[in-house]
Structures are given as structure tokens and as C-alpha cells.
Amino acid sequence: MPHYRAKSTLEQWRILQAVVDCGGYAHAAEKLNKSQSSLNHAVSKLQQVLGVQLLEIRGRKAELTHVGEVMLRRSRQLSQTVYELEQLACNMEQGWEPEIKLALEMVFDRNDLIPALKDFQEHGRGSRLTIEDTVLTGTLEHIRNESADLVITHQLPKGYLGEPIHDYYMDLVCHPDHPLAQQSSPISQDQLAQHLQIVIRDTANQPAEEGGWLKAEQRWTVSHFDEALRLVRSGLGFCWLPPYIAKRAMQKGSLRKLELKGSTCRKGSLYLVLPKGEKTGPCSRLLADLVLRHAPKRQQDDMEASAG
Incomplete structure (x- = not known):
């Protein structure tokens, strides 16, 4: 018309x-x-x-x-x-971005992001938000290429700074009936190498060697933790999984945590990075401020400072 x-x-x-x-x-x-x-x-x-x-x-x-x-x-x-x-x-x-992208390392528990997102919905002036799951080198690519406005990562590329927002943990798990669960603990890497490992696909265009690969003879690659959980719960292989994915299954007894020689769990810190630095727009900075304000690590530090 x-x-x-x-x-x-x-x-x-x-x-x-x-x-x-x-x-x-x-x-x-x-x-x-x-x-x-x-x-x-x-x-x-x-x-x-x-x-x-x-x-x-x-x-x-x-x-x-x-x-x-x-x-x-x-x-x-x-x-x-x-x-x-x-x-x-x-x-x-006013220079307010109509759309921004947040890249999230998959080990980050999304539930910790909800309070910040609720505030952002109220104050974001209708800007569209794209949230993208990233893994390993894929997360670093978003930082180096400035292809995301905000990045939550467990590793900082050389020359970049980040604000610590949380700690992450990953447990080595398998099904209770899996042969690894029947062996005496702690388990050696040689014992693990004889079994199928489920790994998460690196989201980079040019992925580097996966840090979580334990040199198992057999390796299946999936794109998300949910799929890895489904395979491990069915008795297929072992995998490193964060508590927010594996906790409920372990409580129900459908997953068993493995004790590995020299490593009870995989852990580290998560950082919020603004890849564009001074070029970061006001909408992206608003979301960054909200993420930091609601970050579990920041709240814990504030409580400790008040107690002191």
C-alpha cells in the first residue's frame, strides 16, 4: 500500500x-x-x-x-x-548503541547474570542485546577482534585488562556405572586415557589446542555443556563440567565426581573485558556497570570490606 x-x-x-x-x-x-x-x-x-x-x-x-x-x-x-x-x-x-553483543565463556553460570539483565532491560533504552556462548580461543577472538562489546572470559590476552567478577570451577565426572567410577581413587591420567572423553568445541574460527583435553585415545566433541551432560549421564565417557551444569545430576546420583591425581578440580577466575576500550559506547558501559554491580565476587569483596 x-x-x-x-x-x-x-x-x-x-x-x-x-x-x-x-x-x-x-x-x-x-x-x-x-x-x-x-x-x-x-x-x-x-x-x-x-x-x-x-x-x-x-x-x-x-x-x-x-x-x-x-x-x-x-x-x-x-x-x-x-x-x-x-x-x-x-x-x-546521543551515540547510544541500538544493539550490543555480550560474549560469555561457557563456564560462567548464567543465573549470576539475571539480576544485571533485569536492570538492563529497564534502563537499556530499548537497545537490542545479543548473548553469545563462547569457548576457549573463541572467547579470546572476540576480545582481539573487538567483535563483541563485552566479554566474560577466564583468560586475559596479553595487553588486555579485565575486572574480576567471579570464580569458576569444573569437576571431572562420569556415570556411576562407568568403569572409571569403579576404579580406586585417585585416578591417573594414564587410566583416563583409555576411555572416551567428551569435550566442548572451541568456538574460534581458528581454534588452538583445547586446554581441557586429557589426551584420551577417544574424543567426542559437542557444542554445549548440555549435550555433554546428556552423553555422560547415559554412560558415555567422562567430561569436565561446571557445578551449575552437573550439581543436580550429582545430587541425584546420576553422575559421579572423579578424583584425578594432582587435580581435585579445575578452577580459576572470570573477568569482564571491554575489548573496544575507550571506544566502548554508553549502552555497553551501562551493561558493564550493572554486571559488575551484581557480580558475586564484587558483592563478596564489599561484604568482607564492611566486616573489616
């Missing part, structure tokens, strides 16, 4: 919404700082050009007709779209 000309205006729909929300013309006129007669005229004109009745007066209250309920619901979507469009223009004029 390239030459279609709208019969109604956004202002008319805005007035209809106000009349309904305020329960009548008098309160709506006060809210919009307009005369009651102008609101009456706008709604009457809207009904006239549409050819349908939207409101009916019952006593002193204006109530929606069945048609009016449908039209009002759609008009709210239209008003929201226009608001978001104008907000986007304002954001771009």
Missing part, C-alpha cells in the same frame, strides 16, 4: 487510550492538559473516519465496545512502536 493515506492520527489513538485508562473524559482531559470538549471531538472524529463505535457512555464512565477493545489493543502496539522508533533516533543522536 505505497500510496495509502491514514484516516486516523496517533494523537487520536493516544486520546482514546487516555480516556479508557482514566475512566472518562474529565480525568483524561486533566491528564493530557486538554479541554474535555477537544477529547470528545477527537474520539468522535476517530469513530467517524473508522466507521465503528469504539466507546459507549454508561452512566458517567466511558467503556469500550467489543470492537473498541480489539482496536485499543492494536493501537497500544502502534504507540509503543512509535515511541521505540523515536527513542531509537534519540539514542543514536
